[in-house]
Amino acid sequence: MYFHVQRLINDIEQDEPDPAAANALQEGLGGQFGEMRTMMQYLFQSINFRGPTAKPYRDLIQGIGTEEISHVELIGTTISRLLDGSPRYQGKKTDPVDAPGAGGATPLSIALDTGNIHHYLVGAQGALPVDAVGNPWSGAYVYNSGNLVLDLLYNLMLESTGRLQKCRMYEMTQNKTARSTIAYLIVRDQAHENAYAKALETLGVNWSATLPIPKTNAESFPEVARLLDLGLQSKQYSFDLTAESEAGRIFQGLSPSQDGTDLDASEQAPEGAPAPISRERYEEFAPGADKELIALIAATAAMEMADIDATFGRLP
Template identity: 85%
Template sequence: MYLHVQRLINDIEADEPDPAAANALQEGLGGQFGEMRTMMQYLFQSINFRGPAAKPYRDLLQGVGTEEISHVELIGTTIARLLDGSPRYNGAKTDPLDTPGAGGDIPLNLALDQGNIHHWLVASQGALPVDSAGNPWSGAYVYNSGNLVLDLLYNLMLESTGRLQKCRIYEMTQNKTARSTIAYLIVRDQAHENAYARALETLGVDWGKVLPIPKTNAERFPEVKKLVDLGLQSKQYSFDLTASSEAGRIFQGMSPSKDGTSLDASEQAPAGVPSTIAEERFEEFSPGVDEGLLALIQATADLEMADVAPLYGPVAPSDPPKKKAAKKG
């Protein structure tokens, strides 16, 4: 069972729209080594896990897989923000929708020569479950052998390859919106490399002679160095509300990255940052709601609604209804 907190796991820095960067980030979302792949692979491995004595390994897979859900949300939101707006369009709501506004460009001109035109045609300037070439994400990417060592080795390779690709995407753009998310994912990929490397070590696997690949030295990127200096590469969250995760039995000791840090699994989840909804884009046929719908929304909000208790667990049973006294006839 999963709960959703309406906060992003990391802040997305504001910058100009950049459709080309958005399309490059699609590889990190829906590509063979992207966030949708890691999310589905680890969750399926944890769902299909067998062997109660090996519960700490199941809990580790589940915790990382749950974090990957938030990474899908983060990178998808970043793509949407990179596509949100037309830098050269300076029109107003009174301008005809098919002409340049106030001396600017037509609203969707940049869709014709940058990035993936499907971002505009079918996704209303949002992320798609595809890679950077437009190929749909496939469940065939998911690896779940049923053998713990094989799965952990494959996961370590997956995180290493994903980090390599994100380092390449980082160097494809100077856009601050893109780089803020890419840098965070690079560091968290390293944390997950550490998780699977430590798990393999506890099983007697000498992975260090060949992995992790690559030796990226990504800390030379200033946004990455800032996060590494905070030790984010050595933290792993449980995302467990019941304090029953045993992943900390594995994610402990000196980091396999050999960077002098210790692994820390003591936090349930990161604090995150506020999540905001993008503004309407009337000129791009993403108008949001009209006056009639707004009136309905307000009417609903004015209704007396029962408060939802911010608690986890079973709802207390209500008192049984009292029986009415029988009438004397």
């Protein structure tokens, strides 16, 4: 079972909207080496895992896969915020866009020449399960051979390539909203590289000769350096409410990154950051809730809360 805490795994800095940066980030979400790929690959590997004696490896893959769910949420939310209106438009009540198309205004004209037009035509200024050129995400990306060494090697390659691409995305934009998420994912990709590298070492695989991790200068990026100073590249979370995960038997000792840090799998989950719901977008008719519908929503919510109170008692 999976439980959801209504917090983002990392805070997203505020900056002006940037549809072009949003489109670049789509590769990190729905591309061949994006977060949707890692999430589905690791979860399917853990679901199909064979061999009870190898449980620590299953727990490691499952814990990383669970974290990847939060990465999908984080990068999708970041894309949505980068698309929140045309650049430098923050939805002021005095703007004509609050009455869509009023006076011949074209509030969505930005969609014609910036970023991905589908963000505006299909997604109401939100993330989509596609790559940066609009190709739909495909389950064919998922690699699940059933062989532990092969799967771990492939996972290490996947994290390495994902980190390399995110370093390129960082170099494409100065937008603080985009960079705050990109930097976090660069560091967490390194943590997952460390996890799979350590797992391969315990199986006697000389991974550094077989699959050298791409060298980048990511530590020179200010946002990345700050997270590295916190040791985030050497932490792995269990996301386990029952304290049954054995991933810590693998994720321990000196880091394969050779940065002088020790691997630490003692934390259940990070603290996270608030996850507010985005504002309405009148020009997209989203959510398109008029006064009557809002009243119906409120009445329905009141009935549901009354039912919960009657069943479980009033919540604090």
